[in-house]
Amino acid sequence: MRKMGGERTGVTYEENPQQIAEAEAKLQQKAEAELQEVFRSFEGEDDDRRGIVPAYEAMGLGDMTPIPHVIFDELLNNRILMSYDCAERMDIMLDVTREKGVEVPFVLIGEQAKKTNYVMFNEFYSVKNNSGLTWNECDFKKVTDANVGLVGSFKKRIEAVAKMHDGSRAIICFGHTHPEDRSIYYGTYSRGDLRNLIQYDDSIAKVKREMKDDDNISAEVKREMEDNGPQTLSCVIAANGDMDFMFYDHDDRNFYKFTNVLRMTDDGSKEMLQNYTFKTPLPRQYR
Numbered sequence: 080m081r082k083m084g085g086e087r088t089g090v091t092y093e094e095n096p097q098q099i100a101e102a103e104a105k106l107q108q109k110a111e112a113e114l115q116e117v118f119r120s121f122e123g124e125d126d127d128r129r130g131i132v133p134a135y136e137a138m139g140l141g142d143m144t145p146i147p148h149v150i151f152d153e154l155l156n157n158r159i160l161m162s163y164d165c166a167e168r169m170d171i172m173l174d175v176t177r178e179k180g181v182e183v184p185f186v187l188i189g190e191q192a193k194k195t196n197y198v199m200f201n202e203f204y205s206v207k208n209n210s211g212l213t214w215n216e217c218d219f220k221k222v223t224d225a226n227v228g229l230v231g232s233f234k235k236r237i238e239a240v241a242k243m244h245d246g247s248r249a250i251i252c253f254g255h256t257h258p259e260d261r262s263i264y265y266g267t268y269s270r271g272d273l274r275n276l277i278q279y280d281d282s283i284a285k286v287k288r289e290m291k292d293d294d295n296i297s298a299e300v301k302r303e304m305e306d307n308g309p310q311t312l313s314c315v316i317a318a319n320g321d322m323d324f325m326f327y328d329h330d331d332r333n334f335y336k337f338t339n340v341l342r343m344t345d346d347g348s349k350e351m352l353q354n355y356t357f358k359t360p361l362p363r364q365y366r
């Protein structure tokens with residue numbers, strides 16, 4: 080159904096706060112159900128991951144429950160390459176995280192090369208340069224708001240990539256850092272982090288649907304968009320320096336790790352970055 084008038088407000092962040100909250104709550108419920116489905120699949124009879132998630136969930140930490148990365152498979156032939164600029168800014172963020180003990184949110188934008196799992200990131204945003212927040216103000220609510228805005232503003236990018244017709248896929252990666260003093264499990268994705276990845280992926284799908292209804296976008300671009308993304312990833316940078324990128328596959332309902340993470344150096348060579356080296360401590364008895 081077409082909307083009336085010229086004031087098209089398909090972009091999430093242009094809707095009123097109550098509508099946003101309701102839409103996000105719905106997406107969160109859906110993501111939660113999917114996350115539980117993933118965890119249930121690990122409890123199959125022959126699965127050596129069996130019992131791991133329930134053991135950590137028994138700590139009663141809810142969204143903060145650490146989910147050890149050893150239970151996730153690696154993405155086939157994966158590679159992430161960060162531009163020199165992106166890598167430099169991620170280093171600064173890691174320094175702030177270590178020095179101030181705060182969690183810093185950020186977003187990376189890039190492209191996935193045709194028919195590969197090779198991703199190149201060349202744009203970096205953090206809430207500091209997007210919404211004027213200072214590092215100390217970075218809390219989860221503000222991160223979410225900043226991300227919702229970015230999902231909306233990502234429309235232009237989706238359109239631009241679709242117009243290139245070269246089969247590359249736009250990638251948007253939602254990330255945050257984990258300071259060391261918050262928890263002994265700091266080098267681990269939390270249950271909430273994993274659910275957020277599913278939820279952000281759904282937010283992007285929503286933007287895609289809105290664009291499909293947009294009369295200002297050509298049929299050709301809509302077709303490209305249908306075929307080529309965009310794709311959502313997430314990244315946790317742990318205080319120990321691990322750069323942990325994760326992909327959620329909606330089709331087979333599973334998470335996959337990127338294990339080859341590289342950066343461009345100032346002399347134009349590529350340098351390997353550490354990832355997923357953190358050993359998640361065994362579950363503690365909290366109750």
Ligand SMILES: [Zn+2]
Binds near residue numbers: 255269
């Ligand atoms: Zn986290």
